[in-house]
Amino acid sequence: xxxxxxxxxxxxxxxxxxxxxxxxxxxxxxxxxxxxxxxxxxxxxxxxxxxxxxxxxxxxxxxxxxxxxxxx
Numbered sequence: 001x002x003x004x005x006x007x008x009x010x011x012x013x014x015x016x017x018x019x020x021x022x023x024x025x026x027x028x029x030x031x032x033x034x035x036x037x038x039x040x041x042x043x044x045x046x047x048x049x050x051x052x053x054x055x056x057x058x059x060x061x062x063x064x065x066x067x068x069x070x071x072x
Contacts, residue, residue: 002025002026002030002058004021004023004024004033005017006018007054007055007057008053009053009054030058030063031063034066041068042068052067053067054066
């Protein structure tokens with residue numbers, strides 16, 4: 001099972017990495033999880049994540065780059 005890492009990047013280039021690997025069956029499962037994390041972050045109106053993004057990586061490979069915006 002591949003391992004994935006989720007990194008948040010601010011508009012100023014600051015990277016937030018909790019340094020935990022999470023295992024998923026495939027890239028699509030990791031993308032779904034990333035969208036759920038973003039949805040949770042965006043539900044708290046007190047935090048301003050405008051311009052932030054999430055990189056999803058697996059074994060050094062970029063799987064997805066997701067903007068932190070409200071997802072429908």
